[in-house]
Amino acid sequence: MPTDELVVQNPLGIHLRPAGHIVRTCSAYKADVYFLRDGQEINAKSILGVIALAAEQGATIGVRAEGEDAEQVIAALKDLFARHFEE
Amino acid sequence: MPGTRVRRIFEDFGDRLQLALISPESSLDRVITTVDVHRPGLAMAGYTDYFLDERVQILGETEISYLRTLQGDEYAAALDRVCQFPLVCVIITKSLTPPEGLLERLERHGTAVFRTPMDTTPFIHELTECLRRAAALTTTVHGTMVDVYGVGLLLAGPSGIGKSECALDLVERGHRLVADDSVTITKKEEDILIATGNELLRHHMELRGIGIIDICTMFGIRAVRAMKRLEVVVNLEEWSEDQLHVDRIGIDDHTREILGVEINTAVIPIYPGKNLSVLSEVIALNYLQKAYGYHPAREFNDRLKKWMKKQAELRNMHHHDRE
Structure with missing residues (x-):
């Protein structure tokens, strides 16, 4: 079960639009994806879950994926975070 | 504590x-x-x-x-x-x-x-x-929490099965939303669980194809409540051939353990056209009846047994009646 860390880099943090990108990215994969922050674990395919993290710029989020394409979904997320959610 | x-x-x-x-x-x-x-x-x-x-x-x-x-x-x-x-x-x-x-x-x-x-x-x-x-006192579960006729129902099941739509329909019928998507459950006493939502998300909902909506401003204050005791878990499952675990008679009460508290559960198989809100209302009312001491399935079973006994007695009487 691969795990990794994601750092929020865009100035506005994970607001609605980035949350939409994250959910859409994860939903393209079969694996279940979970985000972990401050002891709170959420389903990364849920918009409300991702927003609930209220992850501001600089925040570090733990990510855990389960399923056949788990490695790929984490790589895609790292790429998305690195691209500042295309903002 | x-x-x-x-x-x-x-x-x-x-x-x-x-x-x-x-x-x-x-x-x-x-x-x-x-x-x-x-x-x-x-x-x-x-x-x-x-x-x-x-x-x-x-x-x-x-x-x-x-x-x-x-x-x-x-x-x-x-x-x-x-x-x-x-x-x-x-x-x-x-x-x-x-x-x-x-x-x-x-x-x-x-x-x-x-x-x-x-x-x-x-x-x-x-x-x-x-x-x-x-002694763990709190946990977060995936689901939608509603108050139906004063009974706290947690709609649980996989993403996309229709938990939020069901809650929306229930709100339309005058019931109240407590939390959507992620529900925080806290153990208050030996056998009491209180469910509440995320403070930031408070009564917001995400609907596929529509996006984020605010239930409180859309339907008014009567459509929401901040917290509710969890009394019944409604498990929504995709319909499949294998349905051996789905109750068909209701004589036994099923429970599931959350934070060491046994909570009543109902498993509802879902297929297109199923009216989930009516079923949720019936689950709440059925729970209330049982809580007030009337167990419909058991009462009916007693009636059935009495009826059969009477029939058997009658038949016996006729059988021995050589007049």
């Missing part, structure tokens, strides 16, 4: 801790209110000003071998110094023999007494971990 029944520790962790009960069965109903443990050696030796009697007491080699050095009145006094307190639970490690007179003294308080073959120090570590787990 709400506590954990000794019975639950024994049932859930008895194997892991290798516990053997040596006090009466009724002592399992005592409640442990702290995850810490205590060794009563000092109290035995005479210092009882500060004694943590609400903790689980561990009798290891130290305590037992100290008692062995005493005789007669001295021995009895040492034991009494500890047993004067209304102890909840005493555990003897290393399979040591319980000191003579201990069980009799503790029976007065209804103390639960166990033996374990484990060594004292590793045992204390394991026990603390188990007590900590049993």
Whole structure:
């Protein structure tokens, strides 16, 4: 079960639009994806879950994926975070 | 702090801790209110000003071998110094023999007494971990929490099965939304769970194809509530051929454990066209009827049995009637 860390880099943090990108990215994969922050674990395919993290710029989020394409979904997320959610 | 029944520790962790009960069965109903443990050696030796009697007491080699050095009145006094307190639970490690007179003294308080073959120090570590787990007071579950006729329903099931739509329909019918997507459950008392939503998301909902909506401003204050006691879990499942676990008669009540509390559950198989909101209302009303002492399926079963008995008697009468 691969795990990794994601750092929020865009100035506005994970607001609605980035949350939409994250959910859409994860939903393209079969694996279940979970985000972990401050002891709170959420389903990364849920918009409300991702927003609930209220992850501001600089925040570090733990990510855990389960399923056949788990490695790929984490790589895609790292790429998305690195691209500042295309903002 | 709400506590954990000794019975639950024994049932859930008895194997892991290798516990053997040596006090009466009724002592399992005592409640442990702290995850810490205590060794009563000092109290035995005479210092009882500060004694943590609400903790689980561990009798290891130290305590037992100290008692062995005493005789007669001295021995009895040492034991009494500890047993004067209304102890909840005493555990003897290393399979040591319980000191003579201990069980009799503790029976007065209804103390639960166990033996374990484990060594004292590793045992204390394991026990603390188990007590900590049993005492967990909060958890987050994926689902939608609604108040239907005053009954707290948690709609659970995989993403996309229709939990939010069901809640929306229920709100339209005059019921109230507590939380959507992620529900935080907190144990308030031995058997009471309170469900609430995320403070930031408060009564917002995400609907595929529409996006984020605010139930409170859209439907008004009557459509929401901040928290609600969790009373029934409604498990929504995709319909499949294998439905052996779906109840068809309702005589038995099914439950699921959340934070050590048994919560009523209903499994609802879903297929297109199913009216989930009506079913949710019926689940709530059925729960209320049972809570008020009327169990529809059982009452009907009694009627059915009486009916059949009467039929059999009648047939018997006709059969023997040679007139």
